[in-house]
Amino acid sequence: MLNIGFIEIGPEHFPFLRDVKKNDLFHISLIFNEEIDLKLKDFSRKEHIPITDRIEDMFLPEYNIKILIYAKEKNNTIYDVWNMKPPDVSLMDLSTFKILEESLKQRIQLEKRIFLMQKYETIGTLVSGICHEINNILMIIMGYAQLAYSKANSNIQPYISGIINSCRRAGDLIHQLQSFKSDKIEKRKVNLIPLIKETIKFVKNAFPENIAVSLHISKEVSEVEADLVSLRHAILNILTNAQEAMPDGGKIEVSLYDKMVNEKFCKDYPFMKPGEYVCISIKDEGMGIPEEIINRIFDPFFTTKDLGRGIGLSYTYGIVKQHNGYILVNSKKGEGTEVNLYLPAIKKASLKRYDENLPFEKAVSKTILVVEDEVDLLNIISEFLEDMGYNVLKAYNAGDALRYIDEKKDIDILITDKVLPDLSGSQIARFAKNKRSDIKTVLITGYENSENKFFDLIIQKPVSIKELAYKIRKLDRAGR
Numbered sequence: 001m002l003n004i005g006f007i008e009i010g011p012e013h014f015p016f017l018r019d020v021k022k023n024d025l026f027h028i029s030l031i032f033n034e035e036i037d038l039k040l041k042d043f044s045r046k047e048h049i050p051i052t053d054r055i056e057d058m059f060l061p062e063y064n065i066k067i068l069i070y071a072k073e074k075n076n077t078i079y080d081v082w083n084m085k086p087p088d089v090s091l092m093d094l095s096t097f098k099i100l101e102e103s104l105k106q107r108i109q110l111e112k113r114i115f116l117m118q119k120y121e122t123i124g125t126l127v128s129g130i131c132h133e134i135n136n137i138l139m140i141i142m143g144y145a146q147l148a149y150s151k152a153n154s155n156i157q158p159y160i161s162g163i164i165n166s167c168r169r170a171g172d173l174i175h176q177l178q179s180f181k182s183d184k185i186e187k188r189k190v191n192l193i194p195l196i197k198e199t200i201k202f203v204k205n206a207f208p209e210n211i212a213v214s215l216h217i218s219k220e221v222s223e224v225e226a227d228l229v230s231l232r233h234a235i236l237n238i239l240t241n242a243q244e245a246m247p248d249g250g251k252i253e254v255s256l257y258d259k260m261v262n263e264k265f266c267k268d269y270p271f272m273k274p275g276e277y278v279c280i281s282i283k284d285e286g287m288g289i290p291e292e293i294i295n296r297i298f299d300p301f302f303t304t305k306d307l308g309r310g311i312g313l314s315y316t317y318g319i320v321k322q323h324n325g326y327i328l329v330n331s332k333k334g335e336g337t338e339v340n341l342y343l344p345a346i347k348k349a350s351l352k353r354y355d356e357n358l359p360f361e362k363a364v365s366k367t368i369l370v371v372e373d374e375v376d377l378l379n380i381i382s383e384f385l386e387d388m389g390y391n392v393l394k395a396y397n398a399g400d401a402l403r404y405i406d407e408k409k410d411i412d413i414l415i416t417d418k419v420l421p422d423l424s425g426s427q428i429a430r431f432a433k434n435k436r437s438d439i440k441t442v443l444i445t446g447y448e449n450s451e452n453k454f455f456d457l458i459i460q461k462p463v464s465i466k467e468l469a470y471k472i473r474k475l476d477r478a479g480r
Contacts, residue, residue, distance in 0.1 A: 004097075005030040005058055005065045007081065008072040011039050013094075021047065025104050029063040034077070055080055065089060069097045113240060131174050132419065135446030135461035136374050138174070142167040143380030143465040164464065171462040174446070187227045187323070189346055192278060193217055196256050199232055203239050210249025213239075218257035222345035224278050226323055234319040238282050238339050245286025245337065255281040258345060272326050276345040283338040289331040366476060367391045367408070371401040371416035371428060372444075381415070384469045398423035405432050411439060413476065418445035429454035440475055444468070 004026045009017070020026055030050045033040060044051040050063065058065060058081070068085065070078055071094045082091060092100070142164055149160040200215045207213065242252050259279040266272050320327045323343050331337035368390045372378040375396065382392045393408070395401035398420045405411060405428075414432045416425040429441040433454055441454060446461040457475050459468060 001025065001027045002066045003027050003029040003064045004067040004069060005032060005063070007032045007068060007070040007077060009033060009040065010071070011043075013071055014043055017043075017047065017049075020101065023101070023105060025101065025108075026067075029065055030058055032058050055084060059084065059086060059089070067092065067097070069094055109244060132446040132461075134174055135171070136377055138167050138170055138462035139465070140374065140376045140380065142462060143377065143384075146465050147380065147383070167462060168464070174462070187225045189223050190226050190228060191221065191223050192226070192231075192256060192280070192343075193221055195228055195232060196235075196254065196280065199235055199239075200254055203236070203243075207243050208249070211243050211246065211252065212250070213252045213254065216253065216255045216257075220258065221256055222258050222276065222278055224323070224343045224346060226343060230319045231323065234316040234341070235280065235282070237316045238341075242282060242284035242286060242337065242339075245284055245288075250285035252285075253281075253283045255279070255283075257281075259342065261342070269326070269328065272342070277325070277342040278345050280341040280343070281338065282340075283336065285336045288333040288335050288337055289329070290333045365389070365391065366412040367393065367410050368413040368415060368472070369393045369395060369401060369404050369408075369411050371395040371398070371414070371420065371425070373397060373417065373420055380465055381468065384465045385472065388469055388473060397421055398428055401428050402431055405435055409436075411436070413440045413442065413472065415442045415444060415472070418443060426454050442472065442475065 001024065004020075006013070006017070006028070009031050017028065021028060028047075028049050030052060031040070031044060032052055032055065034053055036051060036053050040051065043049075052058070055077075057063075058068065066088065067090045068081060069092055070081075073093075078091070085091060145160050145163045145167070149157055149164070152160060196215065196217065200213055204213050239252065239254075246252075257279055259277045261272060261274050261277055263274055266274055317327055320341055320343075325341060325343040328340045328342070329337065330340075368385055370378060370381055370385070370392060372381065373396055378394055378396065382394055385392050390413075393404050393411070395404055399422055401414075401416065402423075405414070411432070414429060416428050418425045420428075425443055425445070429443070432439050432441060440456050442457045442459065443455040444459050444461060444463070457471065459471060
C-alpha cells in the first residue's frame with residue numbers, strides 16, 4: 001500500500017475518500033488544509049486520518065507520504081508544496097489520481113483472474129499426476145472383489161457388490177478430476193452434478209470473502225453429452241463475470257435442474273428447439289447489463305471493461321453451441337443478471353450400464369497378450385480372460401511384450417497399458433500392427449484423451465474386469 005496525502009479537501013470529497021480507503025490500494029496518511037473546519041476535523045477523527053494546517057508536516061518521516069493529491073486548483077499552495085517536497089514524492093491533481101486508481105483496480109482484477117486460472121491449472125497438473133495410479137488401484141480392488149463375488153455364498157455377495165459399486169463411484173470422480181488437465185474437446189455422456197459441485201467448491205475458495213456462492217441441485221438431473229473441460233471453462237467464465245459485477249460483494253446463486261422446453265417457451269425464443277434440457281442457471285446481484293448493449297454481449301471483442309479483451313462471453317457462447325445448447329441472459333441495469341445454459345438431455349433409457357450378471361459365452365481358442373506392469377492387475381485380467389476360454393500370455397514390461405510379438409505368430413489380441421517403464425503402449429501396438437496387420441489392439445488407460453491411432457479399442461480405467469472381458473469378447477467376435 002502507498003501512503004498518500006490530500007491538499008484542500010472539502011466535505012464534497014468525503015465519499016471519495018471513504019472509497020479510497022476501502023480498496024486497499026492506498027493508505028491515507030494525512031490531509032492538509034490551510035483552514036480546517038469542524039466538518040473536516042470530525043471526518044478525520046472518524047476515519048482515523050491525520051490532518052494538519054502546516055505544509056511542513058506533510059513531509060515528516062512518520063507519514064512516509066509517496067503521493068500528494070491536490071483537490072482544488074490553488075497555484076500558490078501547489079507551488080509551495082512543489083518546492084518543499086522530496087524527490088521521491090509525486091504530486092498530481094485529483095482527476096489524474098482517479099485515473100491512476102481505476103487503472104490499478106483494473107490491473108488487480110486482471111491479476112486475480114489470471115491467478116484464478118493459474119491456480120486452476122496447477123490443481124489440474126497435480127491431479128493428473130496421481131489419477132493413473134489411483135485408477136490402477138481401483139481396478140485391482142474391483143477385480144479381487146469380483147473374483148470373491150463369484151466364489152462367495154449369497155449372504156456375502158451383496159456386501160461385495162457394495163465394494164464394486166463404491167469403486168465405480170470413485171472411478172466417476174476420477175474422470176471428473178482428470179478433466180482439470182485435459183486440453184482437447186472430447187464429448188461423452190456425463191452427469192453434471194460432480195462437475196458443478198467441484199467448480200462451485202473451487203470458486204468459493206478463490207473468490208473474495210464478500211462474494212457468497214450458493215448451489216441448488218434438483219433430486220434428479222439427466223445426463224448430457226459434454227466435454228467437461230470446455231464446459232467448466234464456460235461456467236467459470238460466467239461466474240467470474242458475476243463476481244466482477246459485484247465489486248462491493250453480493251450473492252451468486254447457481255442452480256442445476258432438468259427443464260422441458262415446450263412450443264410456448266420457444267415462441268419467446270424462436271432459435272430454440274423444443275425438448276428436454278439440463279439447465280445451469282447462474283444468477284448474481286450485480287450492476288446488471290444496460291438494455292442498449294445486452295444484445296451485443298456475445299459479440300467478439302465487444303467489452304465494457306477498460307482492460308477487457310471482449311472474448312470471454314463469445315468464447316462461452318461458442319462452447320455452448322458446440323454442445324448443441326443455448327445460452328439465455330436476463331438482466332436489467334441495477335437489478336443483477338441471470339445466465340441460463342441449456343444443454344440437450346440424454347434420455348435415461350439410453351444410459352443403461354453393462355449388466356454384470358450377463359453370462360459369458362466361452363471363446364474359441366484365441367491367444368491374448370496382456371501387457372501391464374501392475375502385477376496384481378495383470379493377474380486379475382489374465383484370470384478372467386482364461387475363464388472365458390482364451391489362451392493368455394503375460395508381459396510385465398515392454399521388452400517381454402515385444403519378444404512375444406516377435407516370436408509368437410498366433411497372438412490375436414494385444415491388451416496394453418499406456419505407460420510402461422520402458423516403452424509406451426502406442427509403441428508396442430505399432431510394433432504389433434507392423435508384424436501382423438490383423439491383430440486387434442486394446443488400450444487400457446487411466447489417462448483422458450488417449451491417442452487411438454494404433455488401437456482398435458480404448459477402455460478407460462477403472463473398469464469392471466467383467467465389463468472389460470465382455471468388451472474384449474465383443475471385439476473378438478467383430479473381428480471374425
